[in-house]
Amino acid sequence: MNNLMLDLLQFPFMQRALLAGLFLALLLALLGIFVILRKMSFWGDGLAHASLAGIALALLLAINPLFLAIVIAVIFALLVYYLERKTTLSSDAIIGVLFTSLMALGIILLSFKAGYQPDLISYLFGNILAIKNSDLYLMAVCTAVILYFLLKYRKQLTLITFDKESAYLAGINVNLFDLIFYIFLAVAVVLGVKILGIVLVSALLIIPASIAKLVAKSFRLINILSVIFAEIIVSLGLVISYYFNLPSGAVIILTGTLIFLVMVLAKHLKLMPE
């Protein structure tokens, strides 16, 4: 195994992919806990699909797609936040309307660019070869900022997730924290688009936290387990995809699904301590 890892790490693209994957796993694992406990699982899909409009525009203008995708995803998050408070519609209805609209806009924008679009395919399904050093720096900075926020305000975020009324009575500005959380979630999901693709990125937000929730007997434990599972899923998925020459995003997700199924089965058969 050690030799396999060394063999794999001799390639700079693989070093970048692994590093980016580890950053991403940490970030999405921690955000994912709040996402599944707040029943916001549709958010990940919505954000990723909406970012297509940014990617399409960037491809047309020949600028960095990741940056423009983040901008569009943040606008999407702000619109959902605003409409949740100004209408009687549920979040999933609002997300459904907005992400399909932004995706439709992206498709129209892409129709202006003639010919085969390899960049587009890599954004749709993920491509570890596409990770540049500049992407890695952007990921490192975003991970550091979001991680700082999550750790410093862990108590406030948990109380808001658990019970908004209690959070308000504890003097927490619930609306402000919700707004920041939505924006950071948007940034984190788009960061994952390069590795996992628009279609699959939300799985890394949901699967590790869901596996952790199956077994965790405390909030501390769900945090630790979610990160451990996410890191295992990404590293194992990348290694398998490299050696079997399979699409990395899809292999990462299926690795997660397999672990999830094993844990569900183990719990069902009472193989885990209660």
Add this chain to the structure above:
Amino acid sequence: MKVVEVKNLTVAYDNNVVLHDISFDIEAENICAVIGPNGSGKTTLLKAILGLAPIEEGKIKIFGKTIKEALSQISYVPQRFTFDKTFPITVEEFMALSLRPRNKKNLIDEKLNELEMLEVKNQLLGSLSGGQLQRVLIARSLLNDPLILFWDEPISGIDIGGERTFYQLARHLNQDHKITIILVSHELDVVYKFANQVVCLNKKLICQGVPEKVLTSEKIAELYGPISLYKHQHRHE
């Protein structure tokens, strides 16, 4: 000294008036019971004071300040605490979320012990029975040395032994720690036994003041409708 001032309060949900033109004050160190029939607006009144219900008209002050400014000095136990029972959080972790930074963590043990709930400290909150949860919520409400406690039907789901413990605790907090207690109750017995102020509601203010003086047969009939009433024999314990 007035700790809560409610002036001409009207609360409405979607143009449906739930409370109309309510005014009263609560003095420091009182035990004030808010009573009234089902749907009379008791919970809404508490929520409006706490800033959790939409105020159509009127003013509320706590310690002469706005609700938001006074939040650090009050605590609240809701009638029904609804939460995701599958949320993986232990009782201790749940309590710690409401613990202000200046307070030490062993305060959690102390308050749980006061409510005889120390043994559930490491259990998942979602695994507690209704009565156990209520006791944990009461323990949580005592964490940050509040000056006013808002308790909405605090003993619902608690067994008789627990009820006694609860009222002993309420009396102890009020008499020894000088905490003002405002509690919603549907039991007149509670009012006579523990409260020195009563606020009677039925969408509007029916009466308010010292229970023995204001809770006349007429007022009770006005509050609950024409029911046969037995004269209550008041006995201080």
